[in-house]
Amino acid sequence: MKILAAIKPIPNPDEKVKIKPDGTGIILDNIKMVINPFCEIAVEEGLRIKEKLGGEVVILTIGTREDEQQIRTALAMGADRAVLVEAEKGLDALAVAKFMARVVEREKPDLVLLGKQAVDDDNSQVGQILAALLSWPQATFASRVELVAGGKKAQITREVDGGLETIEVSLPAVVTTDLRLNEPRYASLPGIMKAKKKELMVIPGASLGVDAAPKVRILSIAPPKERAAGRKVADVAELVAKLRNESKVL
């Protein structure tokens, strides 16, 4: 089983972002870059499938050389090798998926795993677009992936509004991961040492013949409306009185 797991480096999601005063972006100084948490889950799932069925897990990033550290982290978790497509920054989801499709055509994996969304720009698009470009089945928001029919098919349980839904897809397929799929492992020290020597193939994006001109252009960003500062109440009686008389929601 050959698995491609895509990762996107993003600013640490547990830190509140600061917006540049001119609205052209966010301030990235002193912010640690990490693998998008949903992508980590995708890598972990790939590793678990490989541990069960054998095969290879290949990491894929559409980004820049600056992303090498996060790629090495994924390799340290246990992935076998990595492909980095070097592209300009500010790609939209369509462009990212088009680059990925070119790599998939070369690598011919049985399964492509991606996070259900990157928690920086919160689009939740790339996996589904990739599936469309490849004319492959898709299963989004996976909380369980079970390979059946001798690894020819997968049953995927999806987290949807209202509950859970299970679908069956033939491989090759694109699966995007939700939070409950697994708990990603930490890279071990030997894993980190080994990762340094693992193959990282860098493909210049320009060589892939993809029209990457953005069709979704971010013109500016601004802070959201701030809530007025809240206040503390002394006890339950005061709380209920405020809800009744001040905010009148009771």
Add this chain to the structure above:
Amino acid sequence: MADVLVIVEHQDGVFRKTTLSTITAAKAFANLIRGEVDALVLGSGVAAVADTVMAYGVRKVLLGEGAVFAKYLAVTYASSVAQVVKEKGYGAVFAPASTFGKDFMPRLSGLLDAPLASDIVGMTREGEKVRVQRAIYAGNAIATVELIGSPILFTVRQTAFDAAVPTGATATVEAISVSADPGETAFVSRHETKSDRPELTEARVIVSAGRGIKAQENFKVVEELADLFHAAVGASRAVVDAGWAPNDWQVGQTGKIVAPELYIALGISGAIQHLAGMKDSKVIVAINKDEEAPIFEVADYGLVADLFKAVPEMIAELNHHKKQSL
């Protein structure tokens, strides 16, 4: 000018209200580009859904029925919508940013090579151009976005646009012929979270529990408080991860985005990801033992207290008032 198509969400023939805010957003957009709004219902035996949608001020409702649509699949929806958009020349497509719209709309984007703005929260017009706003970085920044080309696609955050109301006019229903091939994808089963409560995204009041609830059996006290308001019950990620609450109760950046009139957070610390899902609520109440908890920064009323003591007191206080007002 080009017209706008709304994809109607239903669950096995039951109309979902997520569509109503999508209709409002689509109408606002159509006004800006001087076009008309049509709706598309795909399914099997879903004429009643089309009849429901007729009342909400769309020009016409396209009804595409077939056994292949009996169970929703992204692959059949995306290819049929692509077919309709191409044949009829729609300039824009709108769907709810629910797990329904989030699933098939990007696939449609790939099929049509058309840009998609996910989860939009507003729109503005500058000259002849329409721009949309969307939340990024867990709602800590709002991006103004321009989509280039035609058609262009949008999914709509339900809480950001009012639900459409019946206009008194009735649209016509036009049966259309669409086909789709599910190919290598098959529906297997669906497990519905059973509840008599309103849906999280539609509730007037939400009572939500975090790690401070400590165990699944302690949800009783949450439910009891929720009963008094006929409220929906929500949860933080930690609680869902622990298996104390079903996945579709999760409120947050990557779960449900809610904005009720009253949001009561019990034992929720208020991680960035949780705040992203509820900070547009009208009134926020937080009860937490830890006075440093970030939830207090967004709470209109914060009570530093043990929830297991405070919530029963609150229930007693509310019941007492109820009796007095009878």
